[in-house]
Amino acid sequence: MMPHEMNTGRPSRHTDRRAGRRKNRRKDRHMDRREYRTVRMAMDSRYRNLLLVSILPVMLAAKLMVAYLLPPKYFYDNNRILGMANGDARTEAWGGSYEVAAGLFRSVNVLGLTGMVEWSLLLGVPLTFVTLALVLRADAPDTLQLLFTLASVGLLNIYIFTIGKDVIQFMFFLAVYLVIAMPFGGPTLKIVLAAAILMGESRVFRPYYVLIAVLVIAVYVTLTLFRSRRALHAGSVAMIIVLMVAEIWLILAVASRVMPAEYQQVMTLRSGYGSVMEGNADSSTFIANRVSGEGLPTFMLNYVINAVRMMVPVELAMRGAYYLPFFVFQTMVTVYLVNLLRQINRINDPALTLALCVFLGYALASFIFEPDFGSWTRHEAATFPILHLLVLNHFQRIPLTAEERMLKRGVA
Secondary structure (H helix, E strand, C coil), X not given: CCHHHCCCCCXXXXXXXXXXXXXXXXXXHHHHHHHHHHHHHHHHXXXXXHHHHHHHHHHHHHHHHHHHHCCHHHHHHHHHHHHHHHCCCCCCCCCCHHHHHHHHHHHHCCCCCCCXXXXXXXXXXHHHHHHHHHHHHCCCCCHHHHHHHHHHHHHHXXXXXXXXXXXXXXXXXXXXXXXXXXXXXXXXXXXXXXXXXXXXXXXXXXXXXXXXXXXXXXXXXXXXXXXXXXXXXXXXXXXXXXXXHHHHHXXXXXXXXXXXXXXXXXXXXXXXXXXXXXXXXXXHHECCCXXXXXXXXXXXXXXXXXXXXXXXXXXXHCCCHHHHHHHHHHHHHHHHHHHHHCCCCCCCCHHHHHHHHHHHHHHHHHHHHCCEHHHHHHHHHCCHHHHHHHHCCHHHCCCCCHHHXXXXXXCC
């Protein structure tokens, strides 16, 4: 550049080139974002369509398994309730939730259904469409989320969408979902209403749901404290878990003073299961305490051990290939839960936060009351109206394909 060209107020050729390169980079970035949205929308549409065309075949396969493949021992409770509803004198009538379920199905049986397969089809078809409506309202799945959703549909149509207690539980959790998803009301009001629904279930169906209702509120308070933090460190998830276990201990300690009869029943619950499970179809997957002894400290030690066993059921996988799908299903649920907890301060969707509180409250109580791995899997699947919210969201995307990994990096 010559001296007479300096300080003329006009941009130099070098300045023009730099400005041009910046303009091109801005244009490239704009194109990248546009292409990213295009590819993301195309992938989401593809996976939604795959979900649409796969759910009904999965339902059909599950119903064929119920009708022709799985032996009656896998429907122990269902057959008992079926016999009670039919007034079969050969079926020993049990009280409590069995009597409630049998009476309900007897009262709604206007078509005169008498068989398991009939009930399975009558309930399975409409409730599968309800399930489809739920997942279509959630975020589009990635590969792993799609597989998890289809596995859940299979479990629902085998164990839940038929005559039994679990379909009633599904309907209560569907009511909780409707409260969480309603377009009005703040998070505090919604969590109180959700707890009220679970409290109502304890009055008419399963008494221990009163503990779930209390724990839902306790978990909500705990997670609210961590949501206010700017950053969560590696030990934050461990701290959340410790606080939730401490809440169980506190509730039981208070119950020992104000409700000694109920407290003693909880303390001896699992040992009582042992005598009932002897010779039962579910005895092979019975969750027996590892530590013998009495008192609250021993109970809490067994509680923690059993919680780990239920969330990561390695012993179930070691029982044979038949149990591997249940092991994989439960492990995926656990991974999804931990993944949400470690990002709890980043979650800005109130429905997702509330669903997490409800499911954790349910799980914390289940570690006390679930007698075996089979019941745990069935009852957990029945929470699907809440569980699917924890899985089908962008926080849970785990890229498996090359296209998913490319989108995860934000480069189209």
